[in-house]
Amino acid sequence: MLKKLSALFLLPLLLAGCDTPFNMTNVTASQQTRTTNNLYTVEVAVASRQQTLRWSSIRPQIMVDHQTYPMRPVMLMSNRWEGQVPAPAGVNEVRYQYRFDFDYNAFGQPQADSVISPEYTLHILNTPHTAE
Numbered sequence: 001m002l003k004k005l006s007a008l009f010l011l012p013l014l015l016a017g018c019d020t021p022f023n024m025t026n027v028t029a030s031q032q033t034r035t036t037n038n039l040y041t042v043e044v045a046v047a048s049r050q051q052t053l054r055w056s057s058i059r060p061q062i063m064v065d066h067q068t069y070p071m072r073p074v075m076l077m078s079n080r081w082e083g084q085v086p087a088p089a090g091v092n093e094v095r096y097q098y099r100f101d102f103d104y105n106a107f108g109q110p111q112a113d114s115v116i117s118p119e120y121t122l123h124i125l126n127t128p129h130t131a132e
Contacts, residue, residue, distance in 0.1 A: 026117070031123045032125065038087055039085070039087075042085055045079055046081075062098060064094060094121070095121050097117050099114060
């Protein structure tokens with residue numbers, strides 16, 4: 001009986017140890033007004049408790065329909081990146097994901113890893129033309 005109870009108490013500790021290296025937060029509005037150049041800015045924030053993570057090695061990308069687009073750091077922020085995704089005329093939504101390639105310290109040489117976010121949808125709103 002004691003063994004069963006001790007196993008029950010250890011389960012939350014084991015589950016707490018299984019943490020993903022990244023916690024990503026999409027900070028992009030889900031709707032944007034159509035632009036003349038058909039490019040839309042998306043932004044993501046990252047938090048991590050992984051002490052072995054090499055923050056300077058993070059290489060973020062945006063994935064849209066098997067295409068990747070580069071991201072750049074947001075000024076004055078150490079954990080946010082932004083990039084632009086295309087949405088051709090006539091397309092009213094874009095499905096995208098973030099991909100983060102990074103290195104982490106391990107015994108010997110640093111190791112490479114990557115994380116992909118869930119899929120997000122950006123809705124493109126057409127504005128009615130106003131007569132002037």
